[in-house]
Amino acid sequence: MRMPLPHFSADFTQRRGSVLALLLVLMALLGLAAAVGLAYLAGFAQVRAVFDDFNWVWICALLGGLGVSFAGYYYAYEGVVTVAGGPRIPGAQIRTIVTVDFGGFLSGIGGVLDRYALENAGASEREARSRVSALAGLELGVLALGGTATAIAVLALGSSVPPPDFTLPWAVIPVPGFLVAFWLAERYRDRFRGRAGWRGTVGNFLESIHLIRVMFGNPRRYGLAIAGMALFWAGDAFAAWAGMAAFGFQMGAAALFVGYATGMVFTRRSGPLAGAGIVNLCLPLTLWGSGAPLAVAVVGVLAYRVLAVWLPMPASFALLPEVRKIGQKHAQSAARRLQPAGARACTAMPDQVR
Numbered sequence: 001m002r003m004p005l006p007h008f009s010a011d012f013t014q015r016r017g018s019v020l021a022l023l024l025v026l027m028a029l030l031g032l033a034a035a036v037g038l039a040y041l042a043g044f045a046q047v048r049a050v051f052d053d054f055n056w057v058w059i060c061a062l063l064g065g066l067g068v069s070f071a072g073y074y075y076a077y078e079g080v081v082t083v084a085g086g087p088r089i090p091g092a093q094i095r096t097i098v099t100v101d102f103g104g105f106l107s108g109i110g111g112v113l114d115r116y117a118l119e120n121a122g123a124s125e126r127e128a129r130s131r132v133s134a135l136a137g138l139e140l141g142v143l144a145l146g147g148t149a150t151a152i153a154v155l156a157l158g159s160s161v162p163p164p165d166f167t168l169p170w171a172v173i174p175v176p177g178f179l180v181a182f183w184l185a186e187r188y189r190d191r192f193r194g195r196a197g198w199r200g201t202v203g204n205f206l207e208s209i210h211l212i213r214v215m216f217g218n219p220r221r222y223g224l225a226i227a228g229m230a231l232f233w234a235g236d237a238f239a240a241w242a243g244m245a246a247f248g249f250q251m252g253a254a255a256l257f258v259g260y261a262t263g264m265v266f267t268r269r270s271g272p273l274a275g276a277g278i279v280n281l282c283l284p285l286t287l288w289g290s291g292a293p294l295a296v297a298v299v300g301v302l303a304y305r306v307l308a309v310w311l312p313m314p315a316s317f318a319l320l321p322e323v324r325k326i327g328q329k330h331a332q333s334a335a336r337r338l339q340p341a342g343a344r345a346c347t348a349m350p351d352q353v354r
Helices: 017-042 044-053 057-082 091-103 112-120 125-157 164-172 174-192 197-217 219-245 253-263 278-289 294-310 313-318 320-338 341-348
Strands: none
Touching: 017 044, 017 278, 017 294, 044 294, 057 091, 057 125, 057 197, 057 219, 057 294, 091 112, 091 313, 091 320, 112 125, 112 320, 125 164, 125 174, 125 197, 125 219, 125 253, 164 253, 174 197, 197 219, 219 253, 219 278, 219 294, 253 278, 278 294, 313 320
């Protein structure tokens, strides 16, 4: 009986090179379409004039920001997978996954690569899903805390840029939201743990919030992971700033981060095709709303996104055989679990005993 590959077969890292090439073209076209559409809105003449102020030194600074961001993400990732007695993924495999996740193209929608690596290391499917959700939660949670701190500073200084409709939600919503989420997780996660259907999904979500609470509640033990995620966002936001500075506009740090946090609707790891098209469309608009000229925001974000997404691409494709091994190992384990007990026992018997 032929056993189909599980969910990983739907992930394009198992597809042939021609399919990957088509997906790369699609990703490029989505990013380009967003940039062209926004350039039309800003005015092509204004966008063309932006290139007269180009300074390549800031592109070097952009690359430096991405390097710092990568280092921060590595330490954050290690902390999430091991928090509260999590499985130990081999160091070489963590470096592979972090490299692929950082670029985003081959990481798989919904953190499928991360989940398979966790399950291969001994985590149950439920635990793996919870830890993948915790990684996404830590990403967005640290970003939200940065947005909150920056927005409060802007309001305290009485600045009108960014406008209150940007800063007030950041100042008011995230911290109470975190406290309510932590309370709900501690109160109800045992009730939903291990349940089937939607209750199981809720249970996994509450368990992921619990893991994040454990990290924030033990800063001496997990402070490096939290600091790593903060460094990831700081480096990435600086890269976006340097992208605009390369074309003549040096945005204030507070205005930049409020606009950046508002427009970062996906991380490259969690968004489809590394967030192609969506982030390219939203981020220039939110930076514009925070005070950047639209023409500069369009070109600067395009430069930032091209380097952030495409620069890690050669390394990601060089690691593709390792990525496929993770998926194949998971597929083999899933196939063995689906076999009848007698067939598994027979498979496990040495040839001479048979």
